[in-house]
Amino acid sequence: MPDIVVCFKWVVDEAYIRRTSSGDLDFTSVDYKISEYDRNAIEAAVRLRDAYGGSVTAMTVSVPEATKGIKDALSRGPDNAVFIADPSFRDLESSQTAAILGGVIKSRMSCQLVICGEGSGDFYAQQVGPRLAEILGIPCATYVQKITIDGGQVIAERKAEDFVEVVAMPMPALVTVLPDIGTPRIPGVKDTLMASKKPVVTLGKGDLERIPEASLKTVGMKASRMERECEKFTVDTADIARFVGALQRKGVLR
Amino acid sequence: MNFKLSEEQELIRKNIREFAEKNVDPIAAEIDEKERHPAELFKKLAEGGWMGIPIPTQYGGSGADYLTNAIVVEELSRSCASTGFTVSIHVGIACMLILLFGNEEQKKKYLTPLARGEHMGAFVLTEPGAGTDVMAATTMAAKDGEFYVLNGTKTFISNGPLADTYIVFCWTDKAAGRKGMSSFIIPKGTPGLKPGEHFHKMGLRSSQTSEVVFKDCRVPKENLLGPEGAGMMNAMTGFDHGRVGISAQSVGILQAALDESIKYSKERVQMGSPIARHQAISWMIADMATDLSAARFLTYHAAWLKDQKLPFSKEAAMAKLFCAEKAMHHTIKAVQIHGGYGYIKGAKVERLMRDAKITEIYEGTSEAQRMVISGNVLR
Known part of the structure; x- marks a missing residue:
């Protein structure tokens, strides 16, 4: 009967990001969502609880306005939530997020399993899971597509490029999951309405230990741009020669 | 003034949008073309509590508000207008009428399976000669001891061919004018109630529409929805x-x-x-x-x-x-x-x-x- 902590990030829904004519990104009317892989992580945690018992706590570090994210997470099945919020937490870097999560889990919670998504939908740095495991001093398995629990052990199937690696870790342990772990449910009407009745512990900056300085600095953000030339070639001999010439000029052929 | 939806309403909108993109968009053209009622889709809608949104949980509903129901009908209709409509008529009229005017026993017996989405409801008012002019209706319910005996033909009845529960409007006292119409809850299979064939329509083709004919259809008086004579008010x-x-x-x-x-x-x-x-x-x-x-x-x-x-x-x-x-x-x-x-x-x-x-x-x-x-x- 493991008590599970599942971490999620409340990210900008990229469908709402607009690109201005100067190539800047416009975030003025964006909405937010639970990062895609974290939805898989929540689903995995809830299915494990349903199979083995125990409890699921959803946890996030975000800005105070992210209450909708807490409700969204709770509507997907966790029993309760820990919401660590401060206005300055908008652009945390993964080392800081991991330090905050680790500090709170160590000082206030007891759990046998921590589940994270493989990477977040915005930066996909894949840092928080492994860093958090290091901070907690527990084993970590990444790229996990299946989790089972056998006594005091977590058995995790890791998806490698050409094969599947099965690892066993003593609990407590941490896994980061891929979408293959299971399709997230679509919460029903009652699930959403019940979510706000579940217990939520809200912590602020004052409840935390010192947060490390960011080791990366974002200096700017631009939309990616793909230049296309749209040159047409036919199949006659002269055009084929011209096509080869064009590829050579571009450095595709030598 | 506050133009902002609640967080729950916003989340429910996202969830029904995702549901519609996954389950409705892929079949919308097909069910239109084939005039098919997608029973498998309505089973999934029932499982998510989408078929009884504004009905209290003690009667099988989801206990949300009417605005939430409107948002859900909107998002479903954005993918398929027939699907959105079927939810609308089922919840907005059939379920709501029993909720508002039914007695406790009727709510338990009829509303609960409707709000859970196990049953489908229909609103049976229009007649071949009575559209906008409701007073021109001719279907009669004659009192016979503990029963009413219904005779008449209703038409353009949405969910007509597949409803489990029909909310039927007819005269119990034609001479009394607007106060002479009554409404009844009539379950399918009641002898004398006969749904007709599905009409072929220009649009809204997967919504099933038919005549519903009553021929000496005996309905016990406990199936009256509200008091005798309240039919017109209920319909409005x-x-x-x-x-x-x-x-x-x-x-x-x-x-x-x-x-x-x-x-x-x-x-x-x-x-x-x-x-x-x-x-x-x-x-x-x-x-x-x-x-x-x-x-x-x-x-x-x-x-x-x-x-x-x-x-x-x-x-x-x-x-x-x-x-x-x-x-x-x-x-x-x-x-x-x-x-x-x-x-x-x-x-x-x-x-x-x-x-x-x-x-x-x-x-x-x-x-x-x-x-x-x-x-x-x-x-």
């Missing part, structure tokens, strides 16, 4: 609720027309530039977006009034009138923007245009809405 209350649903359905159709028009006009190149850069097209889209916004506010306002327990009859009629006429107007424009491609089967705008037409006709024609509205503002 049903329409008020249903109209919010049809407004929401029209908003969904409008949103879909706008979505499709934006997408197509950015891709379609004529005279060297995407047609979205041509003023003739961009202005059509500007008008469409503006009317959509107005339509949505009218609809949400009517639903909000209902949730505040304030009168909403006039506002529901205004929303229904405006939303339906704008849905029709702009789906025609959406087809125009698509040109020849919009006239081909399989183009979503072609289906939207056919589906939009009915919103100006059923649950009170646009003309009937103008009667309600003028009656309210001129008194």
Whole structure:
């Protein structure tokens, strides 16, 4: 009967990001969502609880306005939530997020399993899971597509490029999951309405230990741009020669 | 004033959108073409609690508000107007009428399976000679001891061929005028109740529509919905609720027309530039977006009034009138923007245009809405 902590990030829904004519990104009317892989992580945690018992706590570090994210997470099945919020937490870097999560889990919670998504939908740095495991001093398995629990052990199937690696870790342990772990449910009407009745512990900056300085600095953000030339070639001999010439000029052929 | 939906309403909108993209979009063209009722889809809707949103949980519903129901009808209609409508008539009229006027036993016996989505409801009022003119109805219920015996023919009954529970309106005392009509809850399989064949329609084709014929149909008096003589009042209350649903359905159709028009006009190149850069097209889209916004506010306002327990009859009629006429107007424009491609089967705008037409006709024609509205503002 493991008590599970599942971490999620409340990210900008990229469908709402607009690109201005100067190539800047416009975030003025964006909405937010639970990062895609974290939805898989929540689903995995809830299915494990349903199979083995125990409890699921959803946890996030975000800005105070992210209450909708807490409700969204709770509507997907966790029993309760820990919401660590401060206005300055908008652009945390993964080392800081991991330090905050680790500090709170160590000082206030007891759990046998921590589940994270493989990477977040915005930066996909894949840092928080492994860093958090290091901070907690527990084993970590990444790229996990299946989790089972056998006594005091977590058995995790890791998806490698050409094969599947099965690892066993003593609990407590941490896994980061891929979408293959299971399709997230679509919460029903009652699930959403019940979510706000579940217990939520809200912590602020004052409840935390010192947060490390960011080791990366974002200096700017631009939309990616793909230049296309749209040159047409036919199949006659002269055009084929011209096509080869064009590829050579571009450095595709030598 | 607060124009912001609650966090729950916003989340429910996202969830039903995701549900519709996954479960409704892939079949919408097929169920239109084949006039098929997608039972498998309604099973999934029932599982998620989408078939009884504003009904209290003790009667099998989800216990949300009427605005949430309108949002869900809108998002379903954005994918498939037939699906949105079937939810609308089932919840907005059949379930709501039993909730508002049924006794405790009727709520347990009939409302609970309806709100859970295990049963489907139908609203049985219109007759071959009685559309807008409800008083011209001829179906009679003659009292016979502990029973009423119904005779008559109803037509254009949505969910007619597949309903489990029919809410039927007929005269118990024709001479008493408006106070002579009564309403009954009649379960399917009652001897003498016979649903007809599905009508082939221009649009809204996967919604099942038929005649419902009563021939010496004996109904026990405990199946009266509300007191004898309350039928007309019940029907009008049903329409008020249903109209919010049809407004929401029209908003969904409008949103879909706008979505499709934006997408197509950015891709379609004529005279060297995407047609979205041509003023003739961009202005059509500007008008469409503006009317959509107005339509949505009218609809949400009517639903909000209902949730505040304030009168909403006039506002529901205004929303229904405006939303339906704008849905029709702009789906025609959406087809125009698509040109020849919009006239081909399989183009979503072609289906939207056919589906939009009915919103100006059923649950009170646009003309009937103008009667309600003028009656309210001129008194």
